[in-house]
Amino acid sequence: MHSGLAEGQVFISEFKVTENVYNSFIAAFNDKNILHTDDSYAQSKGFKSKVMQGNILGGFLSYFIGEILPVENVIIQSQTIKYKNPFYLEEVLKFEAQVTHIFESINSLEFKYIFNDQSNKKIAMGTILIGII
Amino acid sequence: MNTETILGEVNKIFRDELDDDSVRIFYETVAKDVDGWDSLSQIHLIVSIEKYFKIRFTASEIQRFKNVGEMCESILTKVNA
Numbered sequence: 674m675h676s677g678l679a680e681g682q683v684f685i686s687e688f689k690v691t692e693n694v695y696n697s698f699i700a701a702f703n704d705k706n707i708l709h710t711d712d713s714y715a716q717s718k719g720f721k722s723k724v725m726q727g728n729i730l731g732g733f734l735s736y737f738i739g740e741i742l743p744v745e746n747v748i749i750q751s752q753t754i755k756y757k758n759p760f761y762l763e764e765v766l767k768f769e770a771q772v773t774h775i776f777e778s779i780n781s782l783e784f785k786y787i788f789n790d791q792s793n794k795k796i797a798m799g800t801i802l803i804g805i806i
Numbered sequence: 807m808n809t810e811t812i813l814g815e816v817n818k819i820f821r822d823e824l825d826d827d828s829v830r831i832f833y834e835t836v837a838k839d840v841d842g843w844d845s846l847s848q849i850h851l852i853v854s855i856e857k858y859f860k861i862r863f864t865a866s867e868i869q870r871f872k873n874v875g876e877m878c879e880s881i882l883t884k885v886n887a
Contacts, residue, residue, distance in 0.1 A: 750850070778867065
């Protein structure tokens with residue numbers, strides 16, 4: 674495999690949940706659940722404000738794989754995500770991914786990743802398997 | 807551990823990865839014998855097998871396996887190494 678990546682290699686980035694990200698997600702997928710759109714309702718359920726759609730993080734993961742990794746020809750083969758805490762509009766999430774396993778036999782790499790908020794509270798974590806095509 | 811034991815463990819991995827408890831694999835089994843064993847599921851099968859047995863195949867090894875049994879023999883060799 675000639676990905677140039679090595680087991681243990683770490684990638685660190687930050688992603689801001691901007692109005693544009695939020696509005697674009699709603700425009701694309703139409704998830705306007707009241708928890709995601711009404712601050713008062715979200716606060717009545719114990720949240721700080723309206724809760725962002727969890728799958729916004731999937732978009733950030735897509736950007737990480739497609740644009741941050743120094744490998745052009747990649748395809749996502751599987752992905753897991755566990756949500757630990759809600760995240761909110763205008764938050765800047767800290768992202769860290771590490772190459773945990775290189776499968777030379779099938780030209781694939783596995784990453785574990787984590788999103789934290791600025792106070793290092795875990796937002797979500799999981800694994801991604803990508804193939805070098 | 808012997809080839810039969812390995813085959814049994816690999817069968818469990820196949821059932822889990824293909825989400826089909828009826829899958830039965832044998833020494834002579836090849837991809838066309840198993841519903842759902844396509845190129846993408848093969849990736850997930852290999853990932854699970856390498857992780858479960860804590861081994862690593864090479865690309866050329868994968869290409870040389872003529873059937874599941876040959877793969878199990880390779881697994882046995884690697885776990886005993």
